[in-house]
Amino acid sequence: MNEKAMRKSRWITTVSLIIIIGITYLSAVITEFNFIDSVATLPKALSWIFANLWITQETWERLPAILGKLNETIFMSIAATTLAAIISLFLGLMGSKTTKVNNVFSVLARLIASFSRNIPVVAWSLILLISFGQNSLTGFLALFVGTLGFLTRAFIESIDEASQSAVEALQATGATYAHIVNKAVIPQSLPQMLSWILFMIETNIRSATLVGILTGTGIGYTFDLYYKSLNYNAVALVTFTIVIAVIIIELISNRIRKVIL
Amino acid sequence: MSLLQVEGLGKSYNLETKVLKDVNFTVETGEFVSVIGPSGAGKSTLLRCINRMVEINEGKVIFNNLDVGSLKKKDLRKLRTDIGMVFQHYNLVPRLTVIENVLHGRFGYKTTLQGVLGRFSEEEKEQAFFLLQKLGIEEHAYKRCDQLSGGQQQRVGICRALIQDPKLILCDEPIASLDPNSSKVIMDHLKSITNDLGITCLVNLHQVEVAQDYSDRIIGLRKGEIVFDGKSALLREEQINHIYGTERRELITV
Numbered sequence: 001m002n003e004k005a006m007r008k009s010r011w012i013t014t015v016s017l018i019i020i021i022g023i024t025y026l027s028a029v030i031t032e033f034n035f036i037d038s039v040a041t042l043p044k045a046l047s048w049i050f051a052n053l054w055i056t057q058e059t060w061e062r063l064p065a066i067l068g069k070l071n072e073t074i075f076m077s078i079a080a081t082t083l084a085a086i087i088s089l090f091l092g093l094m095g096s097k098t099t100k101v102n103n104v105f106s107v108l109a110r111l112i113a114s115f116s117r118n119i120p121v122v123a124w125s126l127i128l129l130i131s132f133g134q135n136s137l138t139g140f141l142a143l144f145v146g147t148l149g150f151l152t153r154a155f156i157e158s159i160d161e162a163s164q165s166a167v168e169a170l171q172a173t174g175a176t177y178a179h180i181v182n183k184a185v186i187p188q189s190l191p192q193m194l195s196w197i198l199f200m201i202e203t204n205i206r207s208a209t210l211v212g213i214l215t216g217t218g219i220g221y222t223f224d225l226y227y228k229s230l231n232y233n234a235v236a237l238v239t240f241t242i243v244i245a246v247i248i249i250e251l252i253s254n255r256i257r258k259v260i261l
Numbered sequence: 262m263s264l265l266q267v268e269g270l271g272k273s274y275n276l277e278t279k280v281l282k283d284v285n286f287t288v289e290t291g292e293f294v295s296v297i298g299p300s301g302a303g304k305s306t307l308l309r310c311i312n313r314m315v316e317i318n319e320g321k322v323i324f325n326n327l328d329v330g331s332l333k334k335k336d337l338r339k340l341r342t343d344i345g346m347v348f349q350h351y352n353l354v355p356r357l358t359v360i361e362n363v364l365h366g367r368f369g370y371k372t373t374l375q376g377v378l379g380r381f382s383e384e385e386k387e388q389a390f391f392l393l394q395k396l397g398i399e400e401h402a403y404k405r406c407d408q409l410s411g412g413q414q415q416r417v418g419i420c421r422a423l424i425q426d427p428k429l430i431l432c433d434e435p436i437a438s439l440d441p442n443s444s445k446v447i448m449d450h451l452k453s454i455t456n457d458l459g460i461t462c463l464v465n466l467h468q469v470e471v472a473q474d475y476s477d478r479i480i481g482l483r484k485g486e487i488v489f490d491g492k493s494a495l496l497r498e499e500q501i502n503h504i505y506g507t508e509r510r511e512l513i514t515v
Contacts, residue, residue, distance in 0.1 A: 169352035169418075172312055173425055174341035174369025179376040183365060184354045191356075 053236040062234055063241075066222060070241050073218035074249070076136060077204035080143035085151055085197045092155025098164045099185055101177070109152065117149025121207050125214045139217040143204050154196040155189075162189040191260045198253035205246055262326060263287040264429060264461055265311065271319030272306055272485075280306045281485045283320070290428070293455040293462045295472035295493075298482035299505050304465040307482065308431045311463070312344045313337060325428060342369030345422025345460075347451075349434040351414040355407035359398065359417050362406055363389045366424040385424070392420040396450055412443025419450060423460075430454065432464040436471070448475050469501055 028035065093099045095109035119127075125142035132138040166184040175183075212220015219242060226234040270284040280303045288294055296304050309315045311322055313329050322329040325343060332340055345366070353362045367385055368376045393399040396416040398409075406414055415435060422430050432451060436444035452475050455462050466472045472479050473493050481489030481496070481504035489500050 163354070165348065165350055165352040166354045168314065169346065169348060169421070170365060170368060172314060172341060172344070172346040173366050173421070174338040175365070176338070176368070176373050176376065178373045179368045179371070182377045183357075183361075183368070183379070188354050188356055 052232040059233040084147035088151035091152040096159040113152035121146040134216040158189040158192040266323040269320030295476040303485040345427035345430040347432040366421040
């Protein structure tokens with residue numbers, strides 16, 4: 001029986017691999033995508049990048065303006081994430097199996113979470129652009145909505161995983177709901193939640209660039225502006241500052257994570 | 262009047278299977294009673310019906326002259342302060358200190374605001390340290406619970422139950438995750454709780470020998486029904502076989 005099952009699973013692996021290769025080939029044929037041609041263009045593309053995306057002396061003069069926009073973007077991401085985190089905490093408590101108040105709120109919380117999560121941030125920014133117009137509020141809201149869904153989902157899982165047993169014990173002592181949440185659920189799942197919030201801040205700084213291009217705000221707008229005016233040197237500088245900013249944020253949040261976990 | 266009366270208790274989680282069927286027994290103040298039976302016999306469910314951690318479907322549980330099944334939220338909370346609970350997996354908050362976990366046992370007596378702000382009186386803190394000392398873990402009072410061994414964590418769990426000042430302590434397989442030495446320490450402490458403090462103990466156990474050694478009375482549960490209820494000394498080989506079915510002998514010879 002056991003040997004048979006093992007053989008079967010090996011066979012399944014082989015077949016899956018063949019199917020995947022088949023699908024890849026078929027998609028390439030249908031879309032007329034030629035792998036060898038695309039590899040052949042690579043050197044040319046790279047040489048274009050090295051020739052044009054170069055930070056020159058005069059572009060450095062634009063640095064203060066770019067940094068100003070970058071700052072705006074970073075703080076917008078942080079603000080969107082923290083505000084979303086506060087609301088997600090409530091939704092997470094409602095949605096979690098261990099701390100739910102009743103089924104109606106639980107379903108509602110999960111519904112809000114999956115609705116806002118399953119529509120990509122890009123789509124949110126375009127939808128919100130129509131109703132709120134081209135300003136930084138639109139970018140903020142787009143990030144906020146996407147983050148809300150993701151963090152609620154993550155918080156529900158953190159709460160369920162971390163505190164189910166302690167919640168049962170505190171219920172058995174006659175503790176109230178507020179006691180249980182404040183003294184068992186939060187202390188136990190806070191490090192994980194903070195870790196998710198830091199992750200989301202990182203992610204949001206990255207997506208803020210894209211959201212900015214679409215909604216005309218922050219560093220994304222600057223990027224778009226230079227790109228469309230063919231000022232590739234400035235584009236390179238913008239890209240460079242974004243990369244540096246993301247790396248710095250990542251280093252900081254890794255340090256914070258090490259301390260809290 | 263008995264401390265605890267269980268009358269015709271029935272419980273099912275779904276339509277097909279009944280976990281408990283017409284369970285009847287009484288427990289007097291100061292008794293040490295063990296509930297034994299194979300896994301899935303309904304031991305944990307039985308315990309959780311007594312402090313209504315699971316809802317009661319049929320029959321009645323009367324604790325301290327109160328009908329547990331019909332209590333409103335506020336009264337249920339009050340009832341639970343009178344019943345301590347000790348768990349197989351200790352169910353502490355691992356990231357908090359030992360003393361914080363012990364004081365959690367006082368939440369039943371606190372208003373929401375007092376509890377959230379963590380306001381505990383000097384007497385409560387002294388009592389917490391006294392209990393930690395009694396169970397021999399006062400030197401770990403300021404350590405985080407996840408740094409303690411299983412046996413030590415279970416002693417924290419017992420302190421948390423005792424600081425409630427309960428009339429009854431329910432123990433759901435308190436030694437199932439412990440090594441023999443720690444198991445003995447825990448069982449000795451539970452026994453002394455009944456003997457010295459006069460607190461009634463109702464203990465779920467897997468190990469028949471342990472139940473026979475420690476308890477005044479044994480209740481044997483099989484497929485949700487009581488098949489034995491009597492003094493530990495009266496539990497003979499054939500009754501044990503009846504409780505556990507035929508699998509028991511195979512298990513023990515391994």
